[in-house]
Amino acid sequence: MRVIVTGGAGFIGSNLIRLLLQQSDICILNIDKLIFQGCYHTIREFDTFPQSRYSFSQTDICEYALLNHLFNDFKPDAVLHLAAESHVDRSIDDPESFIQTNIFGTYNLLKISRNYWKRLDENGKKAFRFHHISTDEVFGSLEKNDRPFRESTPYAPNSPYSASKASADHLVRAWHHTYGLPVTLSNCSNNYGPCQYPDKLIPLMITKAINGEPLPVYGDGLNIRDWLYVEDHACALLEILKHGRIGESYNVGGNCEKSNIEVVNMICNLLDELMPDSPNKPHKNLVTFVRDRPGHDQRYAMDTEKIRNEIGWTPKYNFSGGLRNTVTWYMKNLDWCNAVKYKQYDGKRLGLQQL
Numbered sequence: 001m002r003v004i005v006t007g008g009a010g011f012i013g014s015n016l017i018r019l020l021l022q023q024s025d026i027c028i029l030n031i032d033k034l035i036f037q038g039c040y041h042t043i044r045e046f047d048t049f050p051q052s053r054y055s056f057s058q059t060d061i062c063e064y065a066l067l068n069h070l071f072n073d074f075k076p077d078a079v080l081h082l083a084a085e086s087h088v089d090r091s092i093d094d095p096e097s098f099i100q101t102n103i104f105g106t107y108n109l110l111k112i113s114r115n116y117w118k119r120l121d122e123n124g125k126k127a128f129r130f131h132h133i134s135t136d137e138v139f140g141s142l143e144k145n146d147r148p149f150r151e152s153t154p155y156a157p158n159s160p161y162s163a164s165k166a167s168a169d170h171l172v173r174a175w176h177h178t179y180g181l182p183v184t185l186s187n188c189s190n191n192y193g194p195c196q197y198p199d200k201l202i203p204l205m206i207t208k209a210i211n212g213e214p215l216p217v218y219g220d221g222l223n224i225r226d227w228l229y230v231e232d233h234a235c236a237l238l239e240i241l242k243h244g245r246i247g248e249s250y251n252v253g254g255n256c257e258k259s260n261i262e263v264v265n266m267i268c269n270l271l272d273e274l275m276p277d278s279p280n281k282p283h284k285n286l287v288t289f290v291r292d293r294p295g296h297d298q299r300y301a302m303d304t305e306k307i308r309n310e311i312g313w314t315p316k317y318n319f320s321g322g323l324r325n326t327v328t329w330y331m332k333n334l335d336w337c338n339a340v341k342y343k344q345y346d347g348k349r350l351g352l353q354q355l
């Protein structure tokens with residue numbers, strides 16, 4: 001099987017490619033614009049695979065001609081579309097690139113995929129898949145006692161990021177409904193694990209705590225997210241690619257709701273244990289509550305019955321094990337954290353977390 005992965009230099013994309021290279025014989029073309037400075041560090045390890053298994057192209061998914069050429073040259077059996085602008089704070093400060101990449105870029109990919117798919121023979125047409133990776137944030141915000149989001153929950157995105165992802169989801173559905181393109185979708189909750197860019201909550205708190213810097217927590221710290229270890233998400237994507245029903249969307253989540261302050265306290269406790277000689281112990285003393293993000297969603301939670309019953313996927317990692325792996329990885333890879341930075345961000349809000 002030949003698969004194009006868009007956004008494969010990013011956090012989830014790079015973990016997905018690692019899994020596909022190690023646990024399948026799928027041949028991969030990774031298409032990524034490399035919006036983070038130094039992010040070549042993330043995918044350098046894949047260069048050890050022969051070019052027949054893995055190749056990379058630094059390309060913007062908004063570039064029609066280049067993308068079209070890559071499709072015709074590589075001849076994919078499937079597309080796993082992860083490329084996106086993904087930082088809620090950046091989407092609030094500067095929504096333009098989110099509209100461009102997340103909506104127009106997805107449209108571009110759909111247009112090229114459809115033209116390519118139309119030219120395949122009947123077997124190729126049947127086997128082809130376009131899988132779109134999306135987020136639980138498209139469903140909006142839950143109150144404390146609300147039932148978790150289901151696949152049928154109406155969309156109610158609240159931030160420019162989630163609105164742009166919701167738009168992309170709708171385009172993908174429409175390309176199936178109108179043109180018959182064989183698509184699947186998944187909406188996943190918050191991921192954590194190795195190689196997440198250090199402006200997101202968990203890596204931000206780990207790296208700041210190690211350096212003895214204040215740990216900025218939005219508002220009262222009681223916003224709730226569902227957390228999933230990134231390797232579990234990658235496994236879910238592989239299973240959906242193999243067994244997902246065309247035209248369907250699947251919720252993916254860890255069944256692990258935690259408030260932000262709970263997560264930060266767990267990180268601090270782990271660092272106290274793993275760095276017994278740190279002058280910053282107890283790390284909890286570094287916590288500082290800061291002004292809340294505008295329009296901050298209160299709670300996300302996912303009902304994952306459909307993927308469990310239809311595909312048989314459940315997460316393998318529990319939160320304490322996954323978080324221990326993550327903290328340990330960042331302690332050993334501080335050089336990676338210093339090397340990767342978002343290229344275009346003006347830093348206005350840098351230092352606060354994205355959720």
Ligand SMILES: NC(=O)c1ccc[n+]([C@@H]2O[C@H](COP(=O)([O-])OP(=O)(O)OC[C@H]3O[C@@H](n4cnc5c(N)ncnc54)[C@H](O)[C@@H]3O)[C@@H](O)[C@H]2O)c1
Pocket residue numbers: 006007008009010011012013031032033034035036039059060061062081082083084085086101105133134135136165187188189190191192197
């Ligand atoms: N991180 C999460 O918790 C989470 C949860 C659910 C869904 N998602 C979705 O998963 C996908 C990947 O998220 P992530 O956390 O790995 O994000 P990330 O920001 O780490 O990676 C995104 C990648 O896309 C690339 N990219 C951005 N614009 C591009 C463009 N115009 N052309 C080509 N490449 C481009 C970037 O260079 C980057 O490598 C996104 O679609 C996101 O919406 C993420």
